[in-house]
Amino acid sequence: MEFKTLVFYVLAAMLLLSALRVITAKNPVHAVLFLVLAFFSAGSLWLLLQAEFLALVLLMVYVGAVMVLFLFVVMMLDIDVARLRHRFWSYLPLGAVIGLLIAVQMALVLGGNYFSADALPGHSMPADYSNTKELARLLISEYYYPFELASVVLLVGIIAAVMLTLRARKDTKYQQPHEQVAVRREDRIRMVSMAAEKEQPSGTETPAEKQGGQ
């Protein structure tokens, strides 16, 4: 067996096992961490396919950002695990049907005319071939409009998420950093110009002078 094939089977086994543990792990935090491992294994599989750009972006976006925030949220939730496990197996028929559908879809796509082994271009790329550059070229030229459309859809998602959480409460007090930063000395203190010594009214003697006289 070729070394690469061995690596593939190890990674594939890791991917499947961690994906299985995502749904069977008792603790939700453990489940999220297994999902991270699943992403990691998937990224490594993509590296084997020489898609280093996609693999690293998967790692950066999903593992480095999305899953961190996901973990953040799951850690703070107060989840009743017992209630969550209740009737866990009753979802099996529905899950099996969905799984079967996915398998059929994949079989149709991978076995069809577009993605079968002889329909795909060969792997004989030139030595200086950079799939990052090729991907960028395609995205900016051929798929420019779908690409822009996808970014607009994401923008809509961002705005929707912000609007959902934006609740202006009237009784909240919060700081205005730009006002704090913009404060000048003149706003806070006033310099008063006055003589350093004050003349005593005539006829009265201070205690110090009395003492000095004796």
Place this chain on the structure above:
Amino acid sequence: MMEAQLLQFLQSQLGTQWSLIEPVWPLLWSLMKIVAILAPVVAAVAYLPYFERKVIAYMHVRIGPNRVGPAGLLQPIADALKLVFKEIIVPTQASKVLYVLGPIMALAPALIAWAVIPFDAGLVLADIDAGVLYLLAVSSLGVYGIIISGWASNSKYAFMGAMRATAQMVSYEVSMGMALIVVLMISNTLNLSEIVAGQGRGMFAEMGIGILSWNWLPLLPMFFVFLVSGVAETNRSPFDVVEGESEIVAGHMVEYSGMAFALFFLAEYANMILVSAAVSILFLGGWLSPVGFLPDGIWWLIAKISVLLFLFLWLRATFPRYRYDQIMRLGWKVFLPLCFVWIIVVAIWMLTPFNIWQ
């Protein structure tokens, strides 16, 4: 070339035994290269705390560590020995596997990132095409060590430290990535060696003052953003609310003792060195010499990293800790818009006849 010479030498020395080694030779050779890179890094990580204590001490008009060895030079070894022999206490109700995994996950990304750092022309462990992406992807994994250990410790302080770390590191990663995009735009490559080589070309480099053709000058705002984000990303002072010893004791590492605690310590300093190396390579010309009459070489990279590390320590001795809302404001409301504006400015600049990155 070095490999060929070594191979010849080994073959002549070992004779018939060579056939035993031959099948595992690629593995052995990679291991040797990894050790050659990591041994100096770990040594630097061990001596950086000593350097830090000395620098801060002199800034405070103190002497600093001077008891162990000449001028206190054996202090890191004494500290390491002490930590190794201490008991590692696991809190009750802690998630044991994750509790142990936390420190490892903190240190490992800081070390594996060195695989793509070029030390000199051609002197790099893995000269991969997407080096910048690899660096960004791996450095974004460091937060897992903190968040896992914070959660697994089953302690309020540790958990709050982990929460703060997550929010802060995710926020500053965004501006760091944006600053990086500008560098990629003008370098037209994702390969770190080529980014450094690109900084050695230009009008000023031909005049013999290469220091002015490095990326820091045309991208001065991005240099600043990347540097400050790097300080925030490593959770160093003045952005060290993650540890916040006056509020949450030590954040995610409050429950750790012995070597497990030492791993967090090592991770922090390894990350500092890594960020300094990244800034040197992306903005300060890597191994390039600042002036024409001096030769390029790895010593320049080491010198630049050292100066940046001194900057880290200087910042710590100088500034008070940022307030938490100000940290978030700086990341999202100052740095991010600045990066967006500068991306557009540079993009327009590159389309005008004044484009200096042909």
